[in-house]
Amino acid sequence: MTERLEDAYDVVVVGGGAAGLNGAMMLARSRRSVVVLDAGSPRNAPAGHVHGLLARDGTPPAELLEHGRAEVRRYGGQVVAATVTEAARDAGGFTVGLAGGGTVRARRLLVTTGLTDELPDVPGLRERWGRDVLHCPYCHGWEVRDQAVGVLASGPMSVHQALLFRQLSDDVVVFAHTAPPVAGEQAEQLAARGVRVVDGEVAGLEIAGDRLAGVRLADGTVVARDALVVAPRMTARAGFLAGLGLRPVEHPSGAGEHVPADAAGRTDVPGVWVAGNVTDLSAQVGAAAAAGATAGAQINADLVAEEARDAVAASRAPFSAASEARAAEAVMSDSRHGF
Template sequence: MTDQLDGSYDVVVIGGGAAGLSGALTLARARRKVVVIDAGAPRNAPAGGVHGLLAREGIRPAELLDRGRAEVRGYGGRVVTGEVRAVARADGGFAVTLGDGRTVLARRLLVATGLVDELPDVVGLRARWGRDVLHCPYCHGWEVRDRAIGVLASGPMSVHQALLFRQWSADVMYFSHTGPPRTEEQAEQLTARGIRVVDGEVASLEIVGDRLAGVRLGDGTVVSREALAVSSRMVARAGFLAALGLRPVEHPAGVGEHVRSDATGRTDVPGVWVAGNVTDPAAQVGAAAAAGVFVAAQVNADLVAEDTRRAVAVHRDPFSARSEAEVCELVAGDRRHGL
């Protein structure tokens, strides 16, 4: 049964999105005992399709994840629904505790929990998120090409976002809202690209039927728009790592918080690795999946190094280097893998 947890695993993957499932698939194919624990709340759930993903262009997010879970299970990996509540050091590895009280042990952790988009407090914004309220032109630009697009100034990247969306439409408006003041250079760039600036706070969205029809300003003025781009504040889902001393930090670009790691995905806590949006907020689905594969290979190499150190110690002096029970377990493990 794939919804059951055994007592211990080589790797517990926390998060079952593109990064987590790709990492688990790689580890399962490396003959590692691996389980994915997923809370079932993917960031891109509201979107109609995943775009820019080679050979899977436009696939529904839910279908992509269903396929991924089936592939992981096909190689002997487990996929379990649950939310990780806490992680602690235990037996040279980690004890992972779920919200329902279940606990499992892991030699290594691969954290791929993604992030949460914190949106501006504008009436109607959240309900349209992922539909006609957008953030990434590479994810959604083609779908709103040549339409009337608004860009809500809500973060340090808003002007850049407006300039990007101008590639997909000649009708782009920049709503200053409560965003940071524009520099002279930015103001000139917007003017040069024909992007009209609308000052004043945005109060709400105007919805007609089941589509965005416009943006209502604080003074009651309604500006017709068919799509609205918003820069969310992106915050890593990683509160459960606090007991290990691992906490999200401000991203250098000022777009939110992420879990810092080196180029291989290794964090400041030995044995804990990260991949996908939890560490790289800008990663699209394809990039997150690639990161999952890459980081999983680093995790496996780390485990191989540890297994080799143990094997060398036993080879040199089986009973003084390890207990008799440990030696028997090593031998049994080799036999299970046909070695």
């Protein structure tokens, strides 16, 4: 279905995942003109199913988004396939530039573009990503319970990941790879939980049929594994906001970059809100959708307050004009009488 873009909206939502669609639905239900501009590259596209989402657990990601788009449209919102390349402030709010030319104006922006997972440079990881190369125990852990799980030491969260997956399987090993040696309290924790550390750089994956069979080290050793856990570096998809002076910064966890915001999704740039993984690196689908709903409600409240101020100013304008006319008449009267 192709939808025609209007020239201007109350709110432009950039990003058509769970956060963006839920935010748009809240706004559309508040009778706001809203459009979702979706580039069509959801982060969870490689995953077979969404998990941890009440009443929708096990739903394929594409199916979930299809339902979400239908719900937004049911209330008069639009969902349009488009890639946003830039955003600038104008007198009425914002002008959003689109790939291939064209612009659309908005009084407010809700940015829900998510993030990009930057994987370690190990052959085979990207091809298996979301299948048996995983990162989230809450998204995929149940599916690999009691299996042989490896954890690639690739970032500050690797030991934490190993301990989380140890809750799901008795057979967990950490591959040291090129990371600094695990030491101190972390090494003690792994040892106490029976998690073995395998030294040596990881050179690639061993595949049997259409499944992971093991992890191959640089010296040729193969350690049999059914799943490999990797902590990617997560970076916000927010380059188009640079023209507004809004840029991603390092997340406190050290796991990547995000766009900071308050609890309601309000950024440091007036009129711009964010929700989902673009600001919260650890948000699952349910949390992202909830954040989108919160941001949508806050944006509507912000617009309501602005409209109330404008209405009061407009209602006062005739009285102000009448007062100025009376004052001018009095001055002229005084001058006629020689005062």
